[in-house]
Amino acid sequence: MNKIAKYINQHIIGNVFDSPSILEKYSTDRSALKITPRMVAIPENTSDVRRIVRFVNQLSKKSVHLPISVRGSGLDKTGADLGTGLVLSTEHLNKILEIDDHSRLVRVQAGVTLGQLNSALALYGLTVPVLADPRETIGGLISNFTTDAGAGKYNGIYYYVDCLEAIVSTGDAIQTNRYNRRHLTKKLDLTSYEGEIYREIDQLIEDKSELIAELGGRNTVDAAGYQMITQVVRDPVRSFDLLPLFYAAQGTLGVITEVILHCSVLQPSVRHFVAAFESISSAESYIQEIMPLMPEELNLYDARMFKTSADHGKDPALFAPKFNKGYFVWAGFDDKPRHINKKLKKCLKLLPQNAAAVTETDDNTTDFQRFYSAIVSYLNNDVSGERTPICDDFYVPSEHLSNFLTDLRDLEKTYGQELPVFGSFSTSNYSVRPDIQLNTVEGRQFVLKFINDFDSLLREHSGSITGGAPEGRLKAVVAEKHFTDEEVALYTKIKNIFDPEEIFAPDIKLGATTNATVRHLRASYLNDVIS
Ligand SMILES: Cc1cc2nc3c(=O)[nH]c(=O)nc-3n(C[C@H](O)[C@H](O)[C@H](O)COP(=O)(O)OP(=O)(O)OC[C@H]3O[C@@H](n4cnc5c(N)ncnc54)[C@H](O)[C@@H]3O)c2cc1C
Incomplete structure (x- = not known):
């Protein structure tokens, strides 16, 4: 076992592994990518997470880089839960801590799955009405800001999370809350790292108020970057909450460890x-x-x-x-x-x-x-390859859908294959699953070329390739093209405030490059059923 893994093992209750067979299991997700980590950590509690993060931060200050990629159930479609360093799996942070059926609130660890949570809530006649894969974890749903098929009626996960606890890059825990200006002052006065985060984000929002107002007023749906900065301060009382920043952050700002959600009444039948x-x-x-x-x-x-x-x-x-x-x-x-x-x-x-x-x-x-x-x-059941998700959950406004589908026929001719579209009309999020042969060089070249062409087509129809979920590693190769220099500077600053040493997934979102993504494309098929 490598020295670092052994050292962490001596200090946590959970386990760190570096055996090849375990690393192999955590080297793939639902994306077209494969990245073998150096080690996999499975913390048993929040204190383990804090120790791991603090240690990795200290290493980084000594120029030993061991980036942390957080992983829930590993169903991500852009490779955002994969990494070359330490994969921190939340699979044992899977406890439902409290259910208060009277006030319809539930407190869970972030590795609790949607299916596990809703089975428990059903006993109380309650539910969190998110129509997603029951294996998805609450931490993963928040971090991917998933627009589920029921979001048209029930507004999606965003609507149900009241607050969360996250471990930030120093190993400190922060609890989010919506503060009025008076309470915010107390946070701004804290001498801790948490106080520093509050002060710097507050200052950033003031400095970049015009850009943030412009981002908030855009008439499109896009989860790329850290666009939820637009929701941190809310009028009319200018209340302040860090929670929105964790939506679509994909584990780049910290590890979410606990979440309080409010629930709806479970409908008797569908x-x-x-x-x-x-x-x-x-x-x-x-x-x-x-x-x-x-x-x-x-x-x-x-x-x-x-x-x-x-x-x-x-x-x-x-x-x-x-x-x-x-x-x-x-x-x-x-x-x-x-x-x-x-x-x-x-x-x-x-x-x-x-x-x-x-x-x-x-x-x-x-x-x-x-x-x-x-x-x-x-x-x-594809005969010649795999229907790996590379263009899932894109956004096309309903008024453009018909023309978009007509123009998609030209892309079908270019690529010589049918591209049937499926998805949710009520959220305007759809997917196509081209047939991909990842085991050939041409097949892997196809992935990048197709994403680029598809992204251009979407833009012609006021759509976005990152409408229903963020860019991660795979879609980052096109998403970044659309950011203005000012946006890049804003998002870089947000990342820097939370994670100055760049210990959390530095190579996804803004940090992703086409070369690295191409290098990590899988050359073999997943031995699993794809959903
Ligand atoms: C392009 C795309 C399309 C998608 N389409 C659909 C769809 O059609 N239907 C659907 O139901 N879902 C969809 N999803 C969502 C995705 O399947 C799940 O939202 C996600 O994978 C959550 O489940 P998970 O637990 O497997 O998280 P993972 O796949 O393990 O992780 C997802 C992301 O969240 C981060 N993360 C996980 N847990 C934490 C935590 N505790 N703290 C901080 N960060 C964390 C990871 O680092 C990673 O970036 C889509 C996602 C993407 C990227």
Whole structure:
């Protein structure tokens, strides 16, 4: 075992490993990248995290660089949880610490998964209504600022986090809170590192007020950089909260260790509705009509993605014969049963003549579950390569969607492959999964070229490649192009205030380079089911 790992092991309750088989496991996530770390730390508690961070900071001051990459469940699609130094996994920080059903508050460690949390809350008739993969951790959801499929109705994770505790680069713990000016003064007067962070961020917001106002007023959705600086100070009372900075920070400002969330009342049931349309224009007109019914999710799927699924026995046309071309609109309603029935009837009533639809009943629930399995089948049954996520969760404003899809056909011709789009109409976040052959040089060259071309196409339609999740390592190669020099200076300063020694993932977001990203592209396929 290397000396550093051994030293840390002597000082924490958890473990640090450097055996090749363990390092291999933490060298990949859901992205097209592979980076083998020098060691993996699995802290058992906050005190372990503090000791690890403090030690790495001290090493850095002696010019020994061991960057920390924080990892939740490792489902990131941009390689933001991978790193060459120490991967700090929150897998054992997985305790639900308190549930106060009366005030609908829950306190958890950051490695608690969404599925674990919602199973526990369900016993109290409560939920955190985020429609994401149940394996995602709360720390990961915050750090990736994930726009989930239910965010159109329930506003996403941002709406449910009240405050958090994070370990910053000195190993100190800071607790976020929304402070009025009087309480903020107390924070500004602190002589600790926490006080320094408060003072410097407060000063930065004052110095860069014009730029921050301009960023806040932009009419687009983009999670790149540290754009949530716009939410730290809120009018009219100019309250101040560091919490927003941790959204989309991807572990670059500190390790989130605890989170307090507030919950919603769990709806008793959900029923779905799916309709098939021959053209995007008829699907869009219909969607506009059913939007006011406030579905929990409202998704759009290009029917071409189901052709592969049908070849593997997962055919939506089995339960709806006309479902073989055009676009599918999928809606879920999670109201009281009486209201759901009314809404489903309304969906059928509004349906144009040339469309086909099926509503979920007690008898066909399994068909609806099969619809989802058909998507997973498409994502995993590629004959010539892998449908690795490289352009997931991009943003296209609804008024540009139709033209964007038309122009996407040109890209399909250029690349000689179909690029069916799927995603959430209610949040305007979609994905495409090109067929990639990572085991060839041409395949890896394709990744970078495709991301660049796709990003240009999105920009032509007022979209953004980092709309639903931040840039990490992979999308950083295009995201940074769009920052002005002033923005880069602002984001660099934020990073510097929290992490002057650059110990937290210095090579993602602003620190990512095309050369490094290309070097880290995987040359083999993931031995796992991709979702
Ligand atoms: C391009 C892209 C598209 C996505 N699309 C979808 C989607 O369609 N549906 C969906 O449900 N999700 C999507 N996600 C979200 C992603 O799958 C999860 O949000 C994320 O992976 C959270 O789960 P995790 O626990 O696996 O976190 P990880 O993948 O392990 O980590 C994600 C990021 O959060 C940081 N992090 C994790 N825990 C902490 C912590 N405690 N403190 C500080 N930093 C931390 C990591 O360093 C990393 O940067 C997308 C993400 C990206 C980047």
